[in-house]
Amino acid sequence: MYNKLTNEIVEELKKIVGTNNVIYDDPDALEAYSHDEVAEKHYAHMPEAVVKPSSAEEIARIMKLANKYKIPITPRGAGSGLSGGAVPVYGGIVLSVERMNRILEIDKENLVVVVEPGVVTNEINNAVKEYGLFYAGYPMSVETCYIGGNVAENAGGGRAVKYGVTGRYVIGLEVVTPTGDIVHLGGKVMKDVTGYDLIHLMVGSEGTLGIFTKIYLKLMPLPQAKVDLLVLFHDMDTAIKVVPKIMTFGRIIPTSIEFMDDLSFKAACKYLNEKIPFEEAGAMLLIELDGNNKTELEEQYEIIGNLCMENGAIEVYVADNATTSERIWRIRRNIAEAWKQFSPHQSLEDVVVPISEIPTFLKKIREISNKYRVPIPCYGHAGDGNIHATPIKPPELSMEEWHEKLEKLLEEMYVVVKELGGVISGEHGIGHKRKKYLPLVLEPAHIEMMRAIKKALDPDLILNPGKII
């Protein structure tokens, strides 16, 4: 189906991007581009070459070359993905945007920042905060991930309850199409119905429909104050039932409502040697509020604290300074790390269910966990029903037994998700890792529509093949 790279083609690539920006015939250097953050080795695949272009024009030429010779191209950001999206499963060329890392413009009048895809997401906020502005996208890997990858995956993260996910802020894109055209979609415009919404078809397309070379992001006024609440409950059912009460009776939309089950926070608290009296708790909520008015924020956390206590909370801890706040968030962020002490192999899932179904889902997960004898700590974003249910390999299982077991376990988990009206990925994407499960949860006509769109825009399936469909 695809051709192999030849020395001639590599020479052509060198002419386009410069000799120093092509890696070829160097297995050690290529290895780093063979995987993302999915730990399991069998999802990795070696590229034949890596190219590091510096402009849309270079990428367009590479795409035309790839179409001519039928070589697959896999675009890559920081490689911090969690679904194998940047893995070159059919070999060919990995196109890394690492050199395209400039913040091109901060437009204070229009509240827009224009960036290249290789900018580290955190740097955007570092750059715009001196103007009293902020970019609201906030994946948990904000210190390493690239904005290009965030857009490709439509990254979610911790602030989505109030601010939505990455896509809400993408108002313009310069894109190189799979056939090598450079197309400009949207721009510094806050509304646009001039034809189909190709921007949001591109957002979340996991590098299969286009390569972003310029990204226009909407900015907002930087909130001046924030506060975090850590709320302990006896059980998850009680904890989750508070969430819609905050949103309706309390009329407050928090920035984050994170939850952790006991398997999650007990591991993290022990790992961090954290002194919070967590032993009698069965669930925790971590609620963040932001705003411009400290008094109003205090009123809001009073309301939320009271709502929690009236509805079965054991205790509410308030963190209104950076030190205490960091102490609380460390618990949430260190769950995966804590479990790695127990076993390095885990399958970090990111299913989404309707918020009201979280307790049922967690009950079913406990059943699945017992059935397969696999620990499955659950934590994540309660405010939007996005759950990191994370099967952990028991140390006594061989890798082969683990893979076999995991496959069945995930299938069962995904069927539960589907039955509860949910979806199997809320922020990490389908990629390579979840592709085989898609027919389990989507209707054939739905998958057929995606396939038809892919084929329409990339007739020879050159761009990131082997992903999603």
Place this chain on the structure above:
Amino acid sequence: MYNKLTNEIVEELKKIVGTNNVIYDDPDALEAYSHDEVAEKHYAHMPEAVVKPSSAEEIARIMKLANKYKIPITPRGAGSGLSGGAVPVYGGIVLSVERMNRILEIDKENLVVVVEPGVVTNEINNAVKEYGLFYAGYPMSVETCYIGGNVAENAGGGRAVKYGVTGRYVIGLEVVTPTGDIVHLGGKVMKDVTGYDLIHLMVGSEGTLGIFTKIYLKLMPLPQAKVDLLVLFHDMDTAIKVVPKIMTFGRIIPTSIEFMDDLSFKAACKYLNEKIPFEEAGAMLLIELDGNNKTELEEQYEIIGNLCMENGAIEVYVADNATTSERIWRIRRNIAEAWKQFSPHQSLEDVVVPISEIPTFLKKIREISNKYRVPIPCYGHAGDGNIHATPIKPPELSMEEWHEKLEKLLEEMYVVVKELGGVISGEHGIGHKRKKYLPLVLEPAHIEMMRAIKKALDPDLILNPGKII
């Protein structure tokens, strides 16, 4: 290319939807379905038949029939569109969703309402407000338009500065595809990256990629207080420069920032016999704030009022009760009506430019207005750069002269928009009316992508042909 309806096909349609729900061979009854709110008669076209299905299953059967006999299908909501999107330009069948007008579910736990496409948008808020909830989509025609049409056009309206446009709230769709499959996208899920974002490809596709049969909308807590400010300025330049100051120095995101030039508000004030001392003003801003805390709102409008006065405003009027508020909004809403007294023919445009380019755009529009000797009042949504520049037919011109002149004038206007980094439609859509101008403002490869997607999902171009591309 398309076939004509026959009596046999009409009989089959009657079997699907019932005899009473097919209009055929009745020009008077069909005429109502030959146009939308675009006044110009030459954009109208008679359908051969109208069908009024009551379910997704019936629509799927109609689509399969239409594919079999190659008859075009044009879906229709309330017919309140402003780009001819519901006009059956190739004849065939108009599919009206008027009977599918049920609110199917108000889910208070998940903050979701599930509706059929024929629900009047305003009814959604009437239904959910008793639960302290609200749907933030707010087209100006909220009392007549259908939610199905809002989704098809990705309707904008007055609240988009704070709340975004319709698409932000669409989290699930049941869609009948152009080939007659029923597909379920998303649902009561707040995040979803399980495959391509087909929901937002459908949103704004103007009835060309699918017919929505169920719409899942995200709800929010109902704000408890609101206030409106009417601010008078000597000129538009000064008025517009306040907008980013509010967003950054003031750190306030208003619900609305509407603007009116003197041609607009003077016509409306005279028409309404409004006593506001508007004579020395050259521009007005109408700023709406909402929130849950009256004290905070007062602080915010103080800040905004002061910012306006420090930056050249003549006067700030505060409306913090429903009566005064309605008096202010009536001015904004009656501009089009006021100008109809002068001349019934106007071309209501909805271009978008970067906010900072509004003054330049308005200057260029005055030049175009002088050149063509056509009044072009400008008003609209300053907070998102969405401008209703509205060429008005001078009474002395014949209709023929007017059409000829308007075509050239619009071309010139759209080129200006393009040069300023804008787009030609922010909320009304391309439809039938602006189709011919698309090559003027979009790159050929961009149009080609849209055409490829349309062809991929609707190979025989059965669904709403003659629109967009």
